[in-house]
Amino acid sequence: MWTDDWLADTRTSYDTAAVGYADYVRDAIDRLQYLRAALALFAESVRAAGGGPVADIGCGPGHVTGHLHTLGVDAFGIDLSPGMVAVARRDHPGLRFEVGSMTDLDLPDASVAGLLAWQSLIHIPDDEVPSxxxxxxxALRPGGPLQLLFHVGDESRLKTEGYGGHPMKVHVHRRQPSQVAAWLRDAGFEVEAQMLLAPEEKASQAILFARRS
Structure with missing residues (x-):
């Protein structure tokens, strides 16, 4: 049973765990070659579509935003948690980070050349995902690429502790790539490819590559 407090609970949880989470993911892209490959492909797709600003939605501590800058992408980050945005600004001075929610995304129509949401859609209840x-x-320009990274599975759970033992109250939703792809197609995206990470393990993840028609 979902309540209207889930968004506030998610914000407070990541405010509390921001520093621990930043430490947890700090070297993830350096360690995992498939994440680097996915971001390199995304950067290439942005350039092929003409370039321009790219939104990293649910950017957390800004590690993805920062990596995209090393690839020559004009990326900026948006996150629900002011604590996360503060850490992102600390760790990536000079880059643009803003507080905002993907449930009420404050970006002008067709204003970004590309958009990512890595491990942030996982906290959105099913009935809110299509919106x-x-x-x-x-927000995407026609032809602009979209990339989603999420946990694979069929269950949801309440996470009560994480990232250095900090208390949390956040729901984590695992979903099948076919379901996420269906939502994308219904919204007017063309799904171009998918990548499964650690497909034989319980903690599998998926990356979907799509494009705004």
Whole structure:
């Protein structure tokens, strides 16, 4: 049973765990070659579509935003948690980070050349996902690439502790790539490819590559 407090709970949880989470993911892209490959492909897709600003939605401590800058992408980050945004600004001075929610995305229509949401859609309840993806479609320019990274599975759980033992109250939703792809197609995206990470393990993840029609 979902309540209206889930968004506030998610914000407070990541405010509390921001520093621990930043430490947890700090070297993830350096360690995991498939994440680097996915971001390199995304950067190439942005350039092929003409370039321009790229939104990293649910950017957390800014590690993805920062890596995209090393690839020559004009990326900026948006996150629900002011604590996360403060850490992102600390760790990546000179880059643009803003507080905002993907459930009410404050970006003008067709204003970004590309958009990512890595491990942030996982906290959105099923009935809210189509609206969120609709915001992504609205904000993207025609032909702009979209990349989603999420946990694979069929269950949801309440996470009560994490990232250095900090208390949390955040729901984590695992989903099948086919379900996420269906939501994307319904919103007007063309799904171009998918990548499964550690497909034989319980903690599998998926990356979907899509494009605004």
């Amino acid at each position: 969120v993806i609709g915001h992504f479609h609205r």
